[in-house]
Amino acid sequence: MTRLRLAAAAGTAITAGAIALFLPNPQASAAVTGTATGFASVNGGTTGGAGGATVRATTGTQIHQALCSRASSSTPITIEVSGTINHGNTTKVSGDSCNTAADRIELKDVSNVTIVGVGSAVFDQLGIHLRNASNIIIQNVTVQNVKKSGSPTSNGGDAIGMETDVHHVWVDHATLIASGGESAGYDGLFDMKDNTKYVTLSYSVLRDSGRGGLIGSSDSDLANGPVTFHHNWYENIDSRTPLLRGATAHIYNNYYHSLNESGINARAGGKARVDNNYFKDSLNPLGTFYTDLPGYWQVSGNIFDNVTWEATEDENPAGPNPVSNTSVSIPYSFTLDGASCVPAIVQQTAGANTGLKTSNGNCSATTTSPTVKPSSSSPTPSPSVSTTPTQQPSGTNxxxxxxxxxxxxxxxxxxxxxxxxxxxxxxxxxxxxxxxxxxxxxxxxxxxxxxxxxxxxxxxxxxxxxxxxxxxxxxxxxxxxxxxxxxxxxxxxxxxxxxxxxxxxxxxxxxxxxx
CATH class of the missing domain: 2.60.120.260 (Galactose-binding domain-like)
Incomplete structure (x- = not known):
């Protein structure tokens, strides 16, 4: 694998070739692990930057430089990210093969890109934005505390947001966190709108947010989907897990804990196939909410543990005892874990920095973490661990x-x-x-x-x-x-x-x- 640390000065305008990137090499092996699943795997599939150069970035500016240094906006590239990416190290970079911005990680008018965390990769208060983009993989990263009001602001308050002709996106083993709801300045953790199609969110954590995410920005934005959500851990979310307007979603083997107001909200003709999920300590985890435009669901094998169902004038929950009112055909193969083991398997596998573990479909986790070869641009290894169970530390506890x-x-x-x-x-x-x-x-x-x-x-x-x-x-x-x-x-x-x-x-x- 060829890796190159990007070192051009922050904010410098860059044209293709200004940085000596090693571009397409059929022998290059990306650090991303596994292959796309769900709807991201059909109609051509999602391969990201496979087959292209692999570079290392430790700042947001370097990520933008990597995009801008390609021969074209579709030249495959894998960007290995380590460290903390924030407003202080992210600037707009210009070039013929990119369209970037200073207040977010911008994947605009591009295709064939992988962003993968190596070690700890944290996007702090800085969202990732996709617009007119295709064949994108984002894996093993944390995106946290992105705000649309207050300071600093980024990406309209979305941790990961997609809009305007986006297709074939796989987000895997990500941790998406806010620290409150809209009143505290945050918006959605995972939003898709304006013709966003063939997306999969897998093995990810979505936590501590007013809004989990949406498909469709309004009840007239109905040209989105299909989307797959599997083996994700939603915790302490008020609503939108997801909000599904008009689109089709396959939602299986997810663990929902503490949905405070509502959960999966199928409305305006949206269809959700909901298989073998585990809902715990939650209010109205499935139904049509806050509209008189109904949505639909096919349900099978789900467990509802300490769940409350409350119907009001604008809240139409699917339960108690939800039954199917539509049928959703799935065009790809998948294996379901039993719902009873979903909390355990999801907590073992979901999120960034969990070893890229996945389920084997039999309630057990498998580790498929890649081996990263040492290079001059490799990140500093994790500190060595000293564990001595019987030695009591000195000093104040x-x-x-x-x-x-x-x-x-x-x-x-x-x-x-x-x-x-x-x-x-x-x-x-x-x-x-x-x-x-x-x-x-x-x-x-x-x-x-x-x-x-x-x-x-x-x-x-x-x-x-x-x-x-x-x-x-x-x-x-x-x-x-x-x-x-x-x-x-x-x-x-x-x-x-x-x-x-x-x-x-x-x-x-x-x-x-x-x-």
């Missing part, structure tokens, strides 16, 4: 400091987040399944370089990630519990993410230390 708090992705009945910071080994937190997140947080920036994760029964936790909860950056990863060290980091929240386990973990204490 910052988790016990005044004002320190705790939260997490879920909690099993009878357990509490606060139990991991009460100084007692007799109380504990467990996730609702075998995997989940537990966090310690502070009201002000706190420097942490070492944690001690203490299990009630040692050896249950398998693989893990330690994550900067403020930015989504992975600080380190490994297996087991005990004392874990990493470079000193100033943060307001630190998260221990349990990726796999041999049973239900019981975390008695999540201790944090400055050194």
């Amino acid at each position: 910052l988790s016990l400091a005044s004002g320190a708090g705790a939260d997490g992705s879920s909690k099993a009945s009878g357990t509490s987040y606060g139990n991991v910071k009460d100084g007692s080994l007799s109380t504990y937190w467990s996730p609702s399944g075998s995997t989940g997140d537990i966090s310690i947080k502070w009201g002000a920036a706190t420097t942490v370089s070492r944690i001690n994760l203490r299990e009630v029964t040692s050896g249950v936790i398998g693989s893990y990630q330690v994550v900067n909860g403020s930015t989504g950056a992975v600080l380190t990863s490994g297996t087991g519990s005990g004392v874990i060290t990493f470079p000193a980091t100033s943060l307001t929240k630190i998260t221990f993410k349990i990726v796999s386990a041999s049973g239900t973990p019981k975390v008695a204490e999540f201790e944090t230390y400055a050194s």
Whole structure:
């Protein structure tokens, strides 16, 4: 594989050939893992930048430079991204093969592009925008806190937004996060409108947002779809999972937790095939809402766990006991996991930096993470992990400091987040399944370089990630519990993410230390 770190000055106008990119090489092997699934795989399929050059970018400007340095706007390219991409390192770049902007990652008037995270790739407050684009793959990235009001603003408040003649897009193993709803300045996490077709969103996390996403910007924007959503984890979303106007969507093996107002909203003739999903602790997860223009659904094998159905004048839920009122034909092959195991398999596989795991269709995860060959432009390796279960760190346990708090992705009945910071080994937190997140947080920036994760029964936790909860950056990863060290980091929240386990973990204490 040929890789080249892009190093032209930020903001410099670039024409094709100004940077010595190695363009199409039939032997080039992209870092993207797997092949497109769902509707992105039909009618020609989605291959992104396969067959073209592979370059490395650590800034938004370098991403734009890579697009602008191609021989043409359709020359295949894979852009490996690492680090944090934000407004401070993203500028508009000009060239014959691109059409970029300073306030977003712009894939406009282009085709045959892959953007793939290598290590931790975080787009912070900076959205990704597709317009008049085709054959695009986005994999293993986090996009967080993109705003349409306040400061800074980007991409109309959408984490990933597509509009105007976009087709064949595969977004895979992405983490899309907001920190509130429209009143806080955010819009959708995954929006498609104005003739966007043949899209798949797979193995992704959509969390903490007022709006999950839409297909169709209004009840007259009906020329979109089809779209596939599978093995995604929606959590703490108010509505639009998705909002489906006029389009066809295949929605299978997704885990929906804490849908606060409504979920899948099929309206204005939209048709949703909803297979083997798991809905938990949610209100009105399926139906036609906020309109008198009905939509339709075909339902099979779904589990509704602690779900409330409430019908009002403009809310027409499909349940209780949803039944099909249409039939949707699917033109591609797929294998369904049983709905009962969907929470566990999705929490193991969905999101960025989870090893690009997928389901084998039998409720088990397979790891297909690529091997990236070392090169002069390879990112700095993850810090080495030191795990010594019996060695107690010295210094003050910052988790016990005044004002320190705790939260997490879920909690099993009878357990509490606060139990991991009460100084007692007799109380504990467990996730609702075998995997989940537990966090310690502070009201002000706190420097942490070492944690001690203490299990009630040692050896249950398998693989893990330690994550900067403020930015989504992975600080380190490994297996087991005990004392874990990493470079000193100033943060307001630190998260221990349990990726796999041999049973239900019981975390008695999540201790944090400055050194």
